[in-house]
Amino acid sequence: MQSIQAEKTSSNPYVLKIENLSVVRSGKLVLDDINLTIRRGEFVAIIGPNGSGKSTLLLTILGELKKKTGKIEIDAKPTSRGYFGNIAWVSQAASNLPDHIRITVQELVQLGTLNPANLFFPYSKKNRMSVEKAIEMVGLKEVQHTDISRLSGGQRQRAVIARALAAESEFILLDEPLVGIDRDARNQLLKLLDQLCHDAGKTILLVSHDLTAMQQTAHRLVYLEETIRFDGQTEDFPNLETLASLRGIRNVHVQEHVENIQTEFDHDLEKCKTNDSRED
């Protein structure tokens, strides 16, 4: 199924194109020579251990961090700070809104439809309909008049996604959306993202350190650790041993085994020498 999706999207125009990107934070090279193209309708997961530069990459795509080298284009236009185009950003903090913010699901989603053109007349019929549709798509109709602070973490994530849908964002970026939500909420969220991709033609770029969950959901996996060490269809993702060698990590057990053999060998050699000298 994932290969069919790859075929379906391979001729689509690209939404994101990154060339030769490097980023330095506090004097340290955090991203090095990143090249990545994402086409409309793709569901791409960026995976990698803590501190590997995943959030840095998303923040640089959003124009929040400075590039040292390279180029980032969204919808064939260079990005700059403050340029969001049709990108929606679902940060980890989405499920962590402070409790003192009193706003209902419907109001939050409504905010997504605000733009300079309708600032003074935001409640048109068209807007109301897109808010309603977005809330329905993420499965929050029953709690649409409930305060966000009373929702679970998973529901809040979905409310933020609904806001992105109401804003008609085509490209949805999510940073670790699975952290802090329970298994059912996680499955529901991943299913929703899959539907948005297949049925609504949205492009999804999701950052996660949960390899197993991503293997079950994303069409394409990008393994990032300072630079991209794997980029391909999910079914082609290397096994752990190959991945370790891509990361330059050696199996300590094999090493230990080799060392044990070496010690035994040295020991035997010593014994031989002693015997030899006795025979002398």
Ligand SMILES: Nc1ncnc2c1ncn2[C@@H]1O[C@H](COP(=O)(O)OP(=O)(O)O)[C@@H](O)[C@H]1O
């Ligand atoms: N605000 C910051 N200032 C300086 N360095 C940072 C900052 N945030 C993260 N870093 C460094 O950048 C590297 C990548 O971090 P990050 O992109 O947050 O990784 P990930 O999201 O994959 O866990 C880490 O080495 C981290 O220490």
Ligand SMILES: [Mg+2]
């Ligand atoms: Mg991060």
